[in-house]
Amino acid sequence: MENANTLPKVSVYPLIGIGIVSGLFAAMFGIGGGVVIVPLLMLLTKMPPRIAAATSLATLLLTSMIGTARYAGSDHIDWLAAVMIGAPAVIGVLIGIHFQKRLPADWLIIGFGVLIIGIGLKLVFAL
């Protein structure tokens, strides 16, 4: 099966462009990161959905660390709350990856489509 090491090398320009757009949208709409990275990776670099999702997580590791460092000095971060939701989410991510590896790629795309339609509706109706 295809993996990230057998993938043809992706040019730096679409990657840096996707990064900038995801950061820009995160700052402007509060929704960026994976929601933007995953579809653009699939569209612009033809990356298979499984690898796009995994690579998106690795990108988010960097961006969430940078973002947290930016706020760490202020009192905007409630660390106790971050642990309360972050710890169960770590269990959730392991469950999610377990299923992600077993689901056919097209089903992953359908699931992702449903997810971003939900987010889109939330933005359109300002819920």
Next chain:
Amino acid sequence: MDITLITICFAIGCGIAAGMLAGLFGVGGGVIFVPTLVLVFAFTQLDAQATSLAAIIPVAAVGAWRQTSDENVYWRGAMIMGIGAAAGVLLGAEVATRLPDALLSQVFGAVLILSGGEMIVSASRRLKAKRASAPE
């Protein structure tokens, strides 16, 4: 923040749901974290976004580590996108203060709905074609 049994249950439930979305689809979980913090914990939007970022770190770390062992992470791409995203956030913070426009975010929402619809339609077509050509 008041910690009650109810908030703990919400935190666990929403945390697991957010993590599952992260593992399945590669989104960070902020989509669930931020509204949970605002609605259940009565955080301000800014506090919720900052706290959500901190909560995403362990999720992304464990997820990326787990996926790396299966060779699913294209690290070179992740690094380059991470650098681009850091620049984009700085740029976006500049733009956002000048454009307090609800219309813009509705347009973005509409784009998400359309691309989601396109994904579902094209993936279902491929599934159907595969089913039709599969030897019984």
